[in-house]
Amino acid sequence: MDVPTGLLTEYAKIIHVLFQLVCVLSVIAYLLSRTPTFRDVVAGKLTWKHQAFLVLVFGALSIYGTWGTIEIMGAPVNVRDLGPMVAGLLGGPVAGLGAGLVGALYRSGMGGFTVVPCCLATVIAGLLGGLLWLSSGRKFIGVGKAVLFAGGMEVLHNGLVLSMAEPRSMAESLVAQIGIPMVLANAGGMFIFAFIISNLAAEQKTKGERDTYHAELERKNAELAVARQIQESFLPESIPPIEGFDLAARSIPAKEVGGDFYDVIARGPGEPFGLIIADVSGKGVPAALFMALSRTVTRANAMWHRSPLQCISDANRMISADARYGMFVTLCYGVVDPASRTVRYVNAGHNPPLLVRADGTRSDLGITGPALGAIGDAEYTDAHVTLSPGDILVFYTDGVTEAVNAQDEEFGAGRLADAVVASRERTARDILDAVMESVARHARGMPQFDDITLLVLKVGLP
Amino acid sequence: MVSAPFQVSTKQDRDVDIILFSGRMDANSSPEGENAIQSLVRSGRTKIVVNASGLSYISSSGLRVLLAGLKQARQAGGDLRLACLQPQVRDVIAMTGFNRIFTIFEQEEQAVGSFFS
Numbered sequence: 352m353d354v355p356t357g358l359l360t361e362y363a364k365i366i367h368v369l370f371q372l373v374c375v376l377s378v379i380a381y382l383l384s385r386t387p388t389f390r391d392v393v394a395g396k397l398t399w400k401h402q403a404f405l406v407l408v409f410g411a412l413s414i415y416g417t418w419g420t421i422e423i424m425g426a427p428v429n430v431r432d433l434g435p436m437v438a439g440l441l442g443g444p445v446a447g448l449g450a451g452l453v454g455a456l457y458r459s460g461m462g463g464f465t466v467v468p469c470c471l472a473t474v475i476a477g478l479l480g481g482l483l484w485l486s487s488g489r490k491f492i493g494v495g496k497a498v499l500f501a502g503g504m505e506v507l508h509n510g511l512v513l514s515m516a517e518p519r520s521m522a523e524s525l526v527a528q529i530g531i532p533m534v535l536a537n538a539g540g541m542f543i544f545a546f547i548i549s550n551l552a553a554e555q556k557t558k559g560e561r562d563t564y565h566a567e568l569e570r571k572n573a574e575l576a577v578a579r580q581i582q583e584s585f586l587p588e589s590i591p592p593i594e595g596f597d598l599a600a601r602s603i604p605a606k607e608v609g610g611d612f613y614d615v616i617a618r619g620p621g622e623p624f625g626l627i628i629a630d631v632s633g634k635g636v637p638a639a640l641f642m643a644l645s646r647t648v649t650r651a652n653a654m655w656h657r658s659p660l661q662c663i664s665d666a667n668r669m670i671s672a673d674a675r676y677g678m679f680v681t682l683c684y685g686v687v688d689p690a691s692r693t694v695r696y697v698n699a700g701h702n703p704p705l706l707v708r709a710d711g712t713r714s715d716l717g718i719t720g721p722a723l724g725a726i727g728d729a730e731y732t733d734a735h736v737t738l739s740p741g742d743i744l745v746f747y748t749d750g751v752t753e754a755v756n757a758q759d760e761e762f763g764a765g766r767l768a769d770a771v772v773a774s775r776e777r778t779a780r781d782i783l784d785a786v787m788e789s790v791a792r793h794a795r796g797m798p799q800f801d802d803i804t805l806l807v808l809k810v811g812l813p
Numbered sequence: 814m815v816s817a818p819f820q821v822s823t824k825q826d827r828d829v830d831i832i833l834f835s836g837r838m839d840a841n842s843s844p845e846g847e848n849a850i851q852s853l854v855r856s857g858r859t860k861i862v863v864n865a866s867g868l869s870y871i872s873s874s875g876l877r878v879l880l881a882g883l884k885q886a887r888q889a890g891g892d893l894r895l896a897c898l899q900p901q902v903r904d905v906i907a908m909t910g911f912n913r914i915f916t917i918f919e920q921e922e923q924a925v926g927s928f929f930s
Contacts, residue, residue, distance in 0.1 A: 632876060675884070677883075679877065680875060700910040700911070721910030721911060721914055722910055725909075725910070729914070
């Protein structure tokens with residue numbers, strides 16, 4: 352009974368001591384992984400300072416692996432080779448050799464019949480680790496290979512002891528006792544380090560990718576902010592005052608940049624003036640670019656032609672020539688003659704502007720041709736209405752009428768007209784505000800899906 | 814307004830390709846419809862009928878996709894014709910004046926047959 356109990360106690364002791372060793376190595380590896388220098392090394396930075404750091408730290412680990420020796424069956428099992436191996440795998444031959452020499456120097460002071468092969472093994476461990484680092488393209492070789500290397504290195508270590516230590520019989524009995532435990536202890540220790548190193552490397556890679564992505568995103572946002580400013584500069588900075596009329600306009604893009612625009616073409620006191628509202632197909636940057644093209648072409652033609660019909664026909668031909676991918680823009684252009692108070696207009700597929708008379712009756716300016724850019728030789732016609740004092744003309748885009756509430760119900764042309772009729776005694780600015788408030792109340796809590804643009808013209812009282 | 818997801822399916826009748834759109838065709842879902850039309854046009858199949866019987870809503874992004882298909886098909890000697898428009902789609906196409914550009918039919922069979930007359 353005595354012998355098995357003794358053996359059990361011995362195994363329990365081995366497991367206990369090995370467990371302690373694993374704990375100590377884990378703590379060392381963890382603490383190391385938190386140091387900036389070690390992180391640099393894992394990220395691939397290797398100045399002489401980094402190499403000196405590896406030599407010192409893993410040389411010290413090699414010394415700890417020597418005196419922190421585990422007694423197994425009365426024989427010393429050590430993990431002295433572990434430090435140099437890790438230093439080599441991480442920092443190349445110089446770091447590995449350096450740490451190996453530190454460990455070997457310490458070991459040589461201890462003497463004993465295995466002193467030569469043990470010192471030699473520790474130096475070789477560091478050197479081989481460094482060569483493996485070189486052979487994998489100056490990189491850590493990975494967890495699996497590192498653990499295999501550690502096991503193989505300890506087989507080599509035992510082989511050196513067998514072939515070099517005298518007397519031969521003592522060397523044989525020592526290797527028989529501690530050979531396998533040493534392979535296991537070093538392989539286990541290597542697993543701890545390799546695992547933490549590869550985790551750290553993966554973590555750094557993820558962080559690097561995330562940082563790149565964030566930087567990219569920030570740059571894009573900055574570009575969009577500039578694009579928005581440029582786009583805002585396309586809209587009239589202020590509405591020119593026009594005698595006998597009251598005018599207000601506002602555009603709120605749903606995203607950073609939008610596809611809506613409005614314009615006021617003023618020629619001088621008493622001269623006819625033009626009003627433009629437009630909505631480009633699609634959303635985002637493509638819509639914004641097409642908006643810039645359409646706005647420039649339309650404005651240039653509006654300055655050139657007195658007749659809205661000629662302006663729109665020419666603008667359509669030019670925009671169609673440049674409209675790839677089916678891009679188009681719905682646009683309504685009206686020219687108001689202050690003397691006769693007539694509005695001559697061409698509506699190219701745009702939401703019919705709303706006309707609310709002073710007495711509250713409603714009508715609209717229906718379309719007179721297809722959207723611009725759809726087809727180059729499209730036929731347009733023009734139409735006209737005559738306004739009276741107190742009449743209100745509201746140009747709008749579908750972002751107004753298609754604003755939905757939580758029940759997915761659209762604001763609609765009806766509510767728009769209601770809001771205008773209810774506020775028709777007030778100024779153009781107040782009417783615009785009333786409509787905007789009404790839309791906001793309707794869509795309360797819902798995100799704005801589309802650009803919202805409004806232009807309100809009110810005929811002044813004589 | 815029921816928000817049905819956008820769906821695309823295709824079939825053939827002789828050498829005419831029929832694309833069935835259903836659900837809502839807006840800025841988010843239009844690229845899927847665009848792919849369906851583009852893959853036909855790119856492989857040289859330009860007699861196309863879009864059956865919109867299940868299409869409850871179309872935005873300007875969706876119209877752009879139809880218009881791009883129409884332009885490319887006509888350039889290659891074919892056409893893109895519409896059939897079975899539901900009220901909202903019909904209204905939007907009328908409002909933008911696209912009813913003057915697209916050839917529109919009540920029934921899919923009429924649209925397909927128009928390529929043979």
